[in-house]
Amino acid sequence: MPYDRLIVASLKSGTIGALAMVPFGLAFRASGLPLGYYGPKFASLFLDSPGAAVLLAQHLVLGWISAFPLVVLLGIVNTRWPPLLVGATYGALYYVVISSLLLPLYFGDALPWQLGVAAVIPSLVMHLVFGAVAGYMAKRVLARAT
Numbered sequence: 123m124p125y126d127r128l129i130v131a132s133l134k135s136g137t138i139g140a141l142a143m144v145p146f147g148l149a150f151r152a153s154g155l156p157l158g159y160y161g162p163k164f165a166s167l168f169l170d171s172p173g174a175a176v177l178l179a180q181h182l183v184l185g186w187i188s189a190f191p192l193v194v195l196l197g198i199v200n201t202r203w204p205p206l207l208v209g210a211t212y213g214a215l216y217y218v219v220i221s222s223l224l225l226p227l228y229f230g231d232a233l234p235w236q237l238g239v240a241a242v243i244p245s246l247v248m249h250l251v252f253g254a255v256a257g258y259m260a261k262r263v264l265a266r267a268t
Contacts, residue, residue: 189260207254217246
């Protein structure tokens with residue numbers, strides 16, 4: 123699979139996946155559940171007070187970067203699993219490794235699993251949505267590119 127096709131598929135699927143998370147995030151936030159803790163915290167490593175535009179740009183860029191391994195997987199591994207399922211599995215693994223372990227450990231925070239189900243569910247669901255949507259879109263983009 124040519125590298126440029128993987129990049130284009132990552133940009134497209136990462137963008138759509140990142141945007142698909144937004145309504146779920148708004149619903150969780152409206153319900154009073156904790157969400158979006160590490161976006162501003164990560165951005166503050168680079169800027170003193172990142173605004174909404176910076177956080178949106180960061181969200182999209184992280185979507186592109188996060189989609190890339192999934193796109194590569196779907197581009198080179200011939201699986202019978204539907205891309206939605208491959209993507210949702212990827213999203214769950216991404217949540218466990220990055221969001222529930224590496225980020226809390228890096229920033230010295232409690233793990234979400236220690237804080238209870240209310241700290242786990244919103245972010246886990248959003249990562250499942252991202253992965254499923256990005257997987258579906260990646261497979262469509264890659265299929266059109268061949």
